[in-house]
Amino acid sequence: MTSMSINRRRMTRRALSLVALVLVGVGIATHDLPALTQDTAASVRLTLDYGDGVQKSFTALPWKEKMTVFDALQAAENHPRGIKLAFVGRGESVFITAIDDKANEGANGPNWRYTVNDQPARYSAGVMELKAGDAVVWRFAK
Numbered sequence: 001m002t003s004m005s006i007n008r009r010r011m012t013r014r015a016l017s018l019v020a021l022v023l024v025g026v027g028i029a030t031h032d033l034p035a036l037t038q039d040t041a042a043s044v045r046l047t048l049d050y051g052d053g054v055q056k057s058f059t060a061l062p063w064k065e066k067m068t069v070f071d072a073l074q075a076a077e078n079h080p081r082g083i084k085l086a087f088v089g090r091g092e093s094v095f096i097t098a099i100d101d102k103a104n105e106g107a108n109g110p111n112w113r114y115t116v117n118d119q120p121a122r123y124s125a126g127v128m129e130l131k132a133g134d135a136v137v138w139r140f141a142k
Contacts, residue, residue: 044134046072048083050102051110051140056083063132069114069125070094072136094126102140114138 043060044067050056061075070087073096077085086098096112097104104111114121115137121128130136 042132044072044130044132044136046076047135047137048076048099049137049139049141050100056100063130063134067130069116069121069128069130069136070096072130073099073125073138090126092124092127094124096125096138099138099140110140110142112138112140 042063044063046058046061048056058076058079061072061079064071073083073085076083084098084100085096086103087094087096089095099112102110102112114125116128116130116134118135118137
């Protein structure tokens with residue numbers, strides 16, 4: 001056996017030992033996993049992409065039954081480090097006009113549009129209902 005293959009075996013054994021230690025460490029805390037999973041499942045993620053390289057994320061907004069995309073925006077607005085939200089209308093006719101200092105610019109400019117789980121919006125933010133664990137992204141772009 002060459003010295004190179006001996007070194008590979010030693011490195012492989014060390015790597016396997018490290019993996020085993022990590023797995024044992026995870027196994028010790030498995031009693032906490034159901035609570036962590038429930039916390040994540042009972043929330044939604046909201047990301048705001050300002051179109052200039054800056055994003056703001058709310059990783060665990062509390063989810064509730066019949067929560068809409070607009071409700072998620074309002075939860076972000078009420079967060080201690082929240083956003084400024086401007087809109088017109090209500091319910092199915094709600095229209096977001098600005099988030100923080102970025103206002104829609106109309107037909108020739110960038111505007112706020114959203115996706116849910118990477119799927120483009122098909123309904124108003126005021127009626128698009130979210131499920132626990134959904135990810136909403138608002139992008140300011142043309």
